[in-house]
Amino acid sequence: MNLEGEVLFGDYTGRDTGRGMVGGIIPAAPGLEGWSAMPPNAADLGMGLISPGSRPATARSGCS
Numbered sequence: 001m002n003l004e005g006e007v008l009f010g011d012y013t014g015r016d017t018g019r020g021m022v023g024g025i026i027p028a029a030p031g032l033e034g035w036s037a038m039p040p041n042a043a044d045l046g047m048g049l050i051s052p053g054s055r056p057a058t059a060r061s062g063c064s
Helices: none
Strands: 019-023 033-037
Touching: none
Parallel strands: none
Antiparallel strands: 019 033
16 A cells, blocks of 8 residues: 555455565566465365464564
């Protein structure tokens, strides 16, 4: 999003995509690159089920 909240890039898959990243990995290309991945048959692997235990934390989530 820019400072006004407008979405500058997006690609809706119609389902949970899995994981995604954005970063500057191609030095010759200006700006950042974005990519995502979803494991094959992820819908059949129990994805989305709540497991007992603590919630994983990230460096920016404020959780521990």
